Amino acid sequence: MAQIVVRDLTKVFKVAHRKAGVWQAIKGLVKREYNPVRALDGVSFEVGRGELVGYLGPNGAGKSTTVKILSGILVPDSGLCKIINRIPWQERAAHVQDIGVVFGQRSQLWWDLPVMDSFELLRDIYRLGPVDFNDTLEELVETLNLSAFLGVPVRQLSLGQRMRCELTASLLHRPKLLFLDEPTIGLDAVSKLVVRDFIKRLNKEHGTTILLTTHDMDDVEALCHRVMIIGRGQILMEGKLKDIRQRFARERRFIVELGNRYVEEEVKGRISKAELIYLEGNQAHFNFDPTIVTPAELLHELSAEFEVRDVLIENPPIDEVIARLYEELAI
Amino acid sequence: MTGVRLYFRYLGVSFRSQLQYPASFIMMTVGHLVVTAIEFFGLWALFDRFGSLGDWALAEVALFYGMVHVAFAIAEAAARGFDVLHRHVRTGDFDRILLRPRSTVLQVMGLEFQLMRIGRFTQGFVVLIWGISKVGIVWTLPKYLLMALSILGGCFLFVGLFVLQAVLSFWSVDSLEVVNLTTYGGVETAKVPIAIYKGWFRRFFTWIIPLATINYFPLMAVLDHQDPLNTPLWLSWLSPFFGIAFFTMSLQVWKMGLKYYHSTGS
CATH class of the missing domain: 3.40.50.300 (P-loop containing nucleotide triphosphate hydrolases)
Known part of the structure; x- marks a missing residue:
């Protein structure tokens, strides 16, 4: 129950608006103009x-x-x-x-x-x-x-x-x-x-x-x-x-520690199954979609190209999810 | 707990809050006393120079002055919450009042109790006693009773004005000075017999805002004074009820204001 x-x-609010300036302020005392703001819409x-x-x-x-x-x-x-x-x-x-x-x-x-x-x-x-x-x-x-x-x-x-x-x-x-x-x-x-x-x-x-x-x-x-x-x-x-x-963040974060330092182009060019979003020193962050590629496949591709020292897989931070969601819903 | 008891609990809370700052409290009270006392000395100095105000002697005017100040001081102390409501509306604290299962009028009255108004009260009361002793008429019980009731009616009238002022703050926070004309301005007006003013002004403070009922009409009866306006005597005895009626009317307006607030928020 x-x-x-x-x-x-x-719920629609009427929000008084007036232009800047003393004269406008005085005018506002007599006659106000209102803008309707639709706060709740069903x-x-x-x-x-x-x-x-x-x-x-x-x-x-x-x-x-x-x-x-x-x-x-x-x-x-x-x-x-x-x-x-x-x-x-x-x-x-x-x-x-x-x-x-x-x-x-x-x-x-x-x-x-x-x-x-x-x-x-x-x-x-x-x-x-x-x-x-x-x-x-x-x-x-x-x-x-x-x-x-x-x-x-x-x-x-x-x-x-x-x-x-x-x-x-x-x-x-x-x-x-x-x-x-x-x-x-x-x-x-x-x-x-x-x-x-x-x-x-x-x-x-x-x-x-x-x-x-x-x-x-x-x-x-x-x-x-x-x-x-x-x-x-x-x-x-x-x-x-x-x-x-x-639904909004199917992607996982794949963080790898590589054996050497690389520049972005070198890494990007050699990995096709995940998107490189961040590279600093020998640490690279990838986003991948587990419905398209499994972590094992990704690791396989990575180790074929680079020396992989350590791996960490995590969910994207929830703040990021919500931010993306707001963006996609255009609010 | 009944409303009245809760109101006194609010007073206790407000009282203790003020005593958290004892130095400030004492200075405010003394300052308030001095300011209002100086005002009366001004009046006294005027009489000292000119002898009388129309038909009115100083002792008689002291009664007018004392009654309106005592009534206003009580109203101001008790219903100051309405006077400061615009602050609470602007900050959104008024919402909290709507979230509590008690009468809104009661809660607003309990927002603030100004003990320092004891300064104005004391001063008005002293002047009133002085006037009573110097005015040279025969005092009877009904005369005292009429004065007491009129002061009570006056309290209601001023509280009603504070309520109306508070309602305005639901619509706008800018227009409050207009109401001060009727509250503080009303006190200034009624501290001398209202008969000395011009006709339209007198009528405004008789029929629109029944300020004359606080002291003018009752004192006509008490002093057996020939009223230059020829008011019938029965009006004198009815006058305390005008204040109460005005207050009741203001509560209806308050309800309308609340309704408006419910539909707009702030």
């Missing part, structure tokens, strides 16, 4: 209970607009959006009781006060009973290791500590759904791992449905069961990351 059902959502998808889905797309593709509609902040121009059988913007209070939202770039904590004060205020805002609140908080404090800085004002926390507190703040009321908008942005490597680990655990142990928007492909690779890719206001592709990789 799908928890999130989205059908044919459209978006449909479903997310089932307990799924952890990545929502990807370049900047300005419509990710934030979707998340805002799902959380009830924004009303679409047309289309259907049902979350746990509710229309978010029509039953705002009931809806937000069931969701948690983390915006990586914005804080929901009270800046000047100790973290604990924010949590207590949230307890009152969500009308949580003392027992439930204490249980949930205790669990979160333990898994996210917050006890050392519960009494520290938010403004003095490091970004990593703050993000752990943001996650806690959005989960105190035990939401069934969690929307994460770039939760690892700007974090150092260790904090990223902590946050990632936590998200994974939350999904697994509590069955929380999670929609994750991010530009960090390591997040996606580590976490998401499924990804949806949005561009130009439409869902352009959806499926398992593995399948997308296969």
